[in-house]
Amino acid sequence: MANEQRLSLIPFGLLVLATTLLLYLVRINHLLKSTPPEVRRLSNERWTPELLRKVYNDLEKHPVDYNNKLPPKLDRRYIVTGGNGLVGGYIVLQLLARGTPPKSIRIIDIRETERNDMLTGQAKQADFIQTDIVSKPSVERAFSKPWDTSIAHLPLTVFHTAAVIIPSARSKHLYKFPEAVNVQGTQNILIASRAAGADIFSSTSSASISIRPVKTFASPWTRHPPHYCQVLDEQDFIKPLRRHEEYFGNYPASKAVAERLVCAENRASFRTGCIRPANGVYGNPIDNPVGSLLAKEVHQT
Numbered sequence: 001m002a003n004e005q006r007l008s009l010i011p012f013g014l015l016v017l018a019t020t021l022l023l024y025l026v027r028i029n030h031l032l033k034s035t036p037p038e039v040r041r042l043s044n045e046r047w048t049p050e051l052l053r054k055v056y057n058d059l060e061k062h063p064v065d066y067n068n069k070l071p072p073k074l075d076r077r078y079i080v081t082g083g084n085g086l087v088g089g090y091i092v093l094q095l096l097a098r099g100t101p102p103k104s105i106r107i108i109d110i111r112e113t114e115r116n117d118m119l120t121g122q123a124k125q126a127d128f129i130q131t132d133i134v135s136k137p138s139v140e141r142a143f144s145k146p147w148d149t150s151i152a153h154l155p156l157t158v159f160h161t162a163a164v165i166i167p168s169a170r171s172k173h174l175y176k177f178p179e180a181v182n183v184q185g186t187q188n189i190l191i192a193s194r195a196a197g198a199d200i201f202s203s204t205s206s207a208s209i210s211i212r213p214v215k216t217f218a219s220p221w222t223r224h225p226p227h228y229c230q231v232l233d234e235q236d237f238i239k240p241l242r243r244h245e246e247y248f249g250n251y252p253a254s255k256a257v258a259e260r261l262v263c264a265e266n267r268a269s270f271r272t273g274c275i276r277p278a279n280g281v282y283g284n285p286i287d288n289p290v291g292s293l294l295a296k297e298v299h300q301t
Helices: 004-033 049-061 086-097 121-124 136-144 176-195 250-264 289-295
Strands: 077-081 105-109 129-131 157-161 200-204 273-275
Touching: 004 121, 077 086, 086 121, 105 136, 121 176, 136 176, 157 176, 176 200, 200 250, 250 273
Parallel strands: 077 105, 077 157, 105 129, 157 200, 200 273
Antiparallel strands: none
């Protein structure tokens, strides 16, 4: 009889367990969908359909033009890796806008440009060498190509923007590809830059390096999951590299390694540095993370 009573309690116990788990998941889902008040106080005016339309119409009538804010032209040569992409393409266009002749600019990229603003005018005249930065011979060919004799004596700046970004890739099993491009590719570009006599090397990094993954399964009574709200800074740079799982994905993990490679090469004759963009970079519709988000019904996170 006692055994039968205990057996009869099993369905009830399972029901209680399932209900508790469901309530816990509902609670976590609520936390992940909400924005803490202290964060809302720091944010600007919330975007609404009406505000979006107003800003769009204003920009259509009065496009943003930064050309009058550009610094004066320098007598230098420039190599831009990833120069057909979003960030690199704008570097090329702004160099041209401030008076740098096309013959002083070399674009190395794995793909030809699809940007309309680089298929016409002076941008089309800039030298383009299709290059796989993972391949040392490919990089060496791109850097060793002779320059026009009239500018071959000028000092050389290298802007390194080429990278691979797969935001949803987190597993170590998927790390080899971003590591090859973002780490080994950066190393290859550094070696080739030194061999070519460059004295300035600027690498585009990412503020996402400092982001830690959100701990989804938190205590039921917590106000929000650990790391749900974070302040982006550069304090991690002066500390040892974190474990792979302490980065939000493979992209920032690989960028953290690449940053240290770049900055370790800094010296009087070869100035190196990294820039960490903190907001999503947007601008050209061909290579635009905002457009990608809007075009997909489901976007992996």
